[in-house]
Amino acid sequence: MNSKTIFLADMESFYASVEMARNPALRNKPVAVCGDPALRHGIILAASREAKAFGIKTGQPAWEARRMCPWVIIVHPRMQAYIDCSLAITEIFEKYTDRVFPYSIDEQFLDLSGSPSLTGSPRDAARIIIDEVWRKTGIKCRIGMGENPLQAKMACDNFAKKNKIGFFALNNLNYAAQTWPLPIGSLFGIGHRLEKHFLRIGVRTVGQLANLPRAMMARRWGINGELLWLNANGIDYSVVDALPDKAPKGVGHTTTLPRDYCKQDEIELVLLEMTEEVCYRVRKQGKIGATVHLYCRGADFSCPTGFSRQQKLPDPSAMTVAVYPTVINLFKKFWDRKPVRAVGISLTGLTDHRQLKLLTEKTEEQSTLLYQTIDCLHERYGKTILFRASSLKPGSQLFQRAKRIGGHDA
Amino acid sequence: MSKKINQQFNCSRMMLPEHQSRLNDHAEQTAWREKHRRPFFDEQHREQLQYTLESALMEKKPVMIIAQNSKGYQTVSGILRHVNTTAGTLYIDTGCDNIVSVKATEVITLAFSD
Numbered sequence: 001m002n003s004k005t006i007f008l009a010d011m012e013s014f015y016a017s018v019e020m021a022r023n024p025a026l027r028n029k030p031v032a033v034c035g036d037p038a039l040r041h042g043i044i045l046a047a048s049r050e051a052k053a054f055g056i057k058t059g060q061p062a063w064e065a066r067r068m069c070p071w072v073i074i075v076h077p078r079m080q081a082y083i084d085c086s087l088a089i090t091e092i093f094e095k096y097t098d099r100v101f102p103y104s105i106d107e108q109f110l111d112l113s114g115s116p117s118l119t120g121s122p123r124d125a126a127r128i129i130i131d132e133v134w135r136k137t138g139i140k141c142r143i144g145m146g147e148n149p150l151q152a153k154m155a156c157d158n159f160a161k162k163n164k165i166g167f168f169a170l171n172n173l174n175y176a177a178q179t180w181p182l183p184i185g186s187l188f189g190i191g192h193r194l195e196k197h198f199l200r201i202g203v204r205t206v207g208q209l210a211n212l213p214r215a216m217m218a219r220r221w222g223i224n225g226e227l228l229w230l231n232a233n234g235i236d237y238s239v240v241d242a243l244p245d246k247a248p249k250g251v252g253h254t255t256t257l258p259r260d261y262c263k264q265d266e267i268e269l270v271l272l273e274m275t276e277e278v279c280y281r282v283r284k285q286g287k288i289g290a291t292v293h294l295y296c297r298g299a300d301f302s303c304p305t306g307f308s309r310q311q312k313l314p315d316p317s318a319m320t321v322a323v324y325p326t327v328i329n330l331f332k333k334f335w336d337r338k339p340v341r342a343v344g345i346s347l348t349g350l351t352d353h354r355q356l357k358l359l360t361e362k363t364e365e366q367s368t369l370l371y372q373t374i375d376c377l378h379e380r381y382g383k384t385i386l387f388r389a390s391s392l393k394p395g396s397q398l399f400q401r402a403k404r405i406g407g408h409d410a
Numbered sequence: 411m412s413k414k415i416n417q418q419f420n421c422s423r424m425m426l427p428e429h430q431s432r433l434n435d436h437a438e439q440t441a442w443r444e445k446h447r448r449p450f451f452d453e454q455h456r457e458q459l460q461y462t463l464e465s466a467l468m469e470k471k472p473v474m475i476i477a478q479n480s481k482g483y484q485t486v487s488g489i490l491r492h493v494n495t496t497a498g499t500l501y502i503d504t505g506c507d508n509i510v511s512v513k514a515t516e517v518i519t520l521a522f523s524d
Contacts, residue, residue, distance in 0.1 A: 406426045
């Protein structure tokens with residue numbers, strides 16, 4: 001059986017690199033892309049290599065980054081520009097293969113199996129791709145190669161990102177030798193919590209996990225345990241799918257509030273606005289949802305509070321008037337009256353809107369028509385062209401969210 | 411086998427909705443371009459087309475023309491009445507005094523009907 005050739009291309013410090021490509025004056029300087037501190041989004045989203053040299057890391061608060069490097073240049077995020085750049089890079093990759101799978105905004109899988117070797121060896125192909133991405137976008141790309149996506153990801157994260165040429169290849173023959181000595185936290189699928197757990201039970205390296213019995217891993221941790229065992233042994237059954245995921249299983253929004261919200265009516269107002277956003281996106285896909293999920297996080301990090309609960313709707317719907325009562329019901333039932341810092345709503349169990357009841361009430365038809373009209377206006381003129389009067393009250397987030405992508409300025 | 415094991419990267423994928431939407435649009439545009447890509451003609455095919463065009467004009471024999479435009483493929487059958495070399499347009503009489511015009515640059519195939 002012919003072995004596959006899978007690349008995982010990762011863009012170095014992506015947001016910071018896009019900013020430096022746009023503004024050459026920022027090159028070779030410590031640059032950090034950071035959300036708006038005034039809105040509690042003052043977290044480092046990306047730091048340039050020069051900023052990282054001072055110990056600045058993604059996820060740190062801005063004030064901590066400034067303490068590490070007082071002359072760090074803080075740049076506000078421009079999410080639309082990052083999406084545009086990511087798409088431009090996807091188009092570069094599509095010149096080499098039609099099987100390109102964007103995994104996130106700054107990581108993309110490429111399946112070059114069976115592609116004519118016009119560019120020579122896979123290593124040569126990687127070098128050519130890296131050069132082209134640099135020439136056309138000013139972004140530094142690192143490529144890990146493997147016989148499956150997992151090996152490519154491990155090669156990129158643990159080796160290509162750390163060597164000078166920005167390329168490393170793993171395969172079935174060298175996987176154990178290269179990855180088994182690595183610390184357990186290096187294995188894809190192991191986050192901080194699992195890492196601590198494995199260290200507690202004496203599993204310190206990838207190799208030690210790989211040599212645990214597979215059945216034991218499955219028995220103790222279920223599917224996740226079995227998956228980790230497969231990853232530790234370099235086995236991965238997934239396929240690089242060129243087509244984007246067109247049928248999401250659910251739609252959701254989460255937001256960090258600009259201040260702690262203590263009043264019930266203010267929180268309910270934000271929940272109403274977010275319910276409208278979620279329902280709009282579900283309607284846009286021509287779907288209706290069956291289950292509402294509500295997530296609330298408390299304000300005190302040292303003493304985490306909050307809840308994440310779900311409830312089925314009486315009838316599947318994508319109309320605010322039908323979904324919001326369930327949202328409020330969950331909120332009133334589980335809120336502990338403590339200040340709230342972040343909220344999230346999602347609608348899952350999506351089905352096609354055509355699958356309606358045979359006998360639809362007239363009022364439901366009228367509501368559907370009303371929402372369709374409002375959606376049309378929003379798409380043409382923006383979310384703020386028509387809104388509920390309640391969004392003029394203090395605590396509303398409608399106008400702030402209308403300008404943002406991913407919670408940050410577009 | 412579990413979906414999580416078969417598609418672990420699909421399950422752990424983190425995509426902004428706006429990014430996903432742009433990718434979906436891009437995939438649709440790419441599919442449309444591929445579907446409407448104009449075939450490449452070598453010199454021999456172009457010469458054959460030219461020869462058939464001239465014969466059809468002189469002998470007034472019925473022809474079948476397949477053209478590719480932005481709306482897709484168009485098939486026209488009839489007698490070639492006139493060619494406007496300046497505008498690059500062919501005029502075909504499909505019968506009952508119905509004249510259909512086709513741009514010469516859109517022609518893929520031109521052959522005698524009989």
